Amino acid sequence: MSIRLTWCLAALLTIPLPLLAAVQDETDVDIQVREIAKTLRCTVCQTENIWESGAPLAQQMRGVIRDRIAMGHSTEEIRAYFLSRYGDYILMEPPKHGVNWIIWVAPFLLLLIGGFFLYKEVTHWVRDTPTPPSQSEPPLDDQARRRIERELKS
Amino acid sequence: MSKGWQLTLILTLVGLFALFYQGLWGDPRHIPTVLIETEAPNFEGPDVETGQTISLEQFKGKVVLLNFWASWCYECKVEHKSILQLHQLFKDNPDFVMLGVNYQDELADAQKYLQDYGSTFSHVRDLKGQLAIDYGVYGVPETFVIDQQGKIRHKWVGPITGEVYTNITQKVIAPLLNAPPTTTTTS
Numbered sequence: 001m002s003i004r005l006t007w008c009l010a011a012l013l014t015i016p017l018p019l020l021a022a023v024q025d026e027t028d029v030d031i032q033v034r035e036i037a038k039t040l041r042c043t044v045c046q047t048e049n050i051w052e053s054g055a056p057l058a059q060q061m062r063g064v065i066r067d068r069i070a071m072g073h074s075t076e077e078i079r080a081y082f083l084s085r086y087g088d089y090i091l092m093e094p095p096k097h098g099v100n101w102i103i104w105v106a107p108f109l110l111l112l113i114g115g116f117f118l119y120k121e122v123t124h125w126v127r128d129t130p131t132p133p134s135q136s137e138p139p140l141d142d143q144a145r146r147r148i149e150r151e152l153k154s
Numbered sequence: 155m156s157k158g159w160q161l162t163l164i165l166t167l168v169g170l171f172a173l174f175y176q177g178l179w180g181d182p183r184h185i186p187t188v189l190i191e192t193e194a195p196n197f198e199g200p201d202v203e204t205g206q207t208i209s210l211e212q213f214k215g216k217v218v219l220l221n222f223w224a225s226w227c228y229e230c231k232v233e234h235k236s237i238l239q240l241h242q243l244f245k246d247n248p249d250f251v252m253l254g255v256n257y258q259d260e261l262a263d264a265q266k267y268l269q270d271y272g273s274t275f276s277h278v279r280d281l282k283g284q285l286a287i288d289y290g291v292y293g294v295p296e297t298f299v300i301d302q303q304g305k306i307r308h309k310w311v312g313p314i315t316g317e318v319y320t321n322i323t324q325k326v327i328a329p330l331l332n333a334p335p336t337t338t339t340t341s
Contacts, residue, residue: 043185043292056258057292060283067284085290087188106170113163 233313
């Protein structure tokens with residue numbers, strides 16, 4: 001047995017067994033259910049998607065997704081079904097059409113408007129602030145120079 | 155900056171703040187329905203009390219009032235008296251049918267609820283939640299009115315009491331049945 005193979009086997013032994021089992025237990029259907037469920041909003045808990053939510057309705061919705069996958073429906077067909085029942089609200093990410101564009105554009109628009117006004121205001125301050133007259137430093141006299149040298153030495 | 159630009163900026167800001175304000179003060183739990191004027195999904199399920207199969211198809215051509223409820227739901231208890239009163243009002247009309255849909259409930263709890271609070275019409279069990287999802291239900295009570303052509307004409311989220319009761323009886327069901335009922339209100 002080569003050294004590389006021995007190292008690979010040793011590395012595998014370091015993986016916790018439950019984790020390995022969990023990865024192996026997840027079927028293609030489970031993965032598809034998870035991917036779809038993560039894009040749909042839980043209608044009773046609002047801030048969670050139906051994959052993460054523990055609400056009974058979210059659980060039932062996951063069951064409906066699984067049933068429809070078993071019936072051969074595609075991801076888009078299943079999402080379209082939920083959309084037809086609950087409207088845009090069911091989607092975690094609002095679709096980019098119609099009035100929904102406001103949600104996507106408004107934060108950047110506000111940032112631009114705010115930045116524009118800030119720029120105008122700052123340039124206004126800079127222009128209106130009088131520059132102080134330039135004053136040359138008075139030369140050090142001998143007494144001051146000696147004092148500085150003395151303090152530097154001490 | 156020209157006056158035109160200033161005005162555009164101000165109007166944009168006012169518009170955006172108006173939207174945010176509406177979002178802040180609106181009910182975040184309210185989900186606008188997309189089902190009005192769409193075909194009511196057919197369903198089939200066991201009767202809560204008798205176990206016999208009930209399907210929407212058997213009431214084709216009638217005005218159907220569908221009321222989603224659960225024994226654990228407080229607002230369902232609040233509206234129950236009005237729901238019975240509503241049935242009493244229209245039950246003699248051969249074109250009217252009222253169905254309850256028991257949602258996310260245990261059979262024994264649902265049967266006890268009906269025994270305790272009374273029942274004058276049939277109630278179908280939503281065993282896997284499929285029926286509720288088909289109707290875009292997200293809480294109880296929710297009430298739907300389906301017309302003779304099988305289209306959803308009205309949806310109400312919350313108890314059917316007071317003004318809501320008056321509205322649903324006089325402005326929704328009665329015009330559909332083409333026979334105005336006598337004026338009745340509930341407290």
